Amino acid sequence: MKRHLHRRRSQILETSRRAHAELDALRSAERDPEFEEGAQNEHAQYTLTALTDVHRREIAAIDAALARMESGAYGVCLDCESEIDPKRLHALPYALRCADCATRLERGLVAETVGPTL
Template sequence: MTNVAKRKTQLKKRLAELDDRLTRIEDELDDAPNPDWEDSAVESEGDEVLERLGTSGQDEQRAIEAALKRIEAGTYGICVKCEKEISEERLDALPHTPFCRECARTV
C-alpha cells in the first residue's frame, strides 16, 4: 500500500470514529432533562463539556474531509500556504494537516 493510500485509510478510519462519537454525543444531549434541580445542574455542566467535544469533533471532521479532497486532487502532503512538502513526521502526528511546520506557526 502506498503512503498516500495508507493515509487515506487512516483518515477514513478516524472519520468513522468521529461519526460514532458525535452520534453518541448528540444522543446524550437529546436525553430529557432530569427533573431534580441538583442533578439537572450537574447534567447542564456535562452538556457544556459534551457540546465543546462535539464542536471539536466537527472541526476535526471538516479537516479530515478536506484532507481526503486533497488526496483525490493529488495535492495531499503539500502545504496549502507555501506549497512545500509537509514532512512525514508531521503527517504522522497530524495526518489531516494542510500546513507544513513553518506555516502552521504563522496561522
C-alpha cells in the first residue's frame, strides 16, 4: 500500500507539471483574435487552478496516510477506532474512516473533528 501511495503521489506531481507546461505553451502561442486568446488563456488558467487544488488536497491526504503508516495508526477509523476494511483501503488508500463512520459524516450525523493531516 505504501508503494501504491508513493506511486500515486508521483503521478499527481507529474500531471501537475504537465498541466503547467501546457499552460505555458498556451501563453506563448499566438492566436487571433485577441479575445479568443484571452478566453482560452482564462479557461486554461481556471482549469489549472482547479486541478492544482484537487491535486494539492490529494497529496496532503496521501502524506497524512504515509504518516499514519509510520505511526502505526494507518487503517484505524478516526471516529470508532475500529479497523478500516482492507477493501475500502484498497479503493481509497488514504481513507480516514470506516465506511459506516464516513457515511454518518457525509449525512451530517456527526461533526468532523479531525482533518486529513493525521
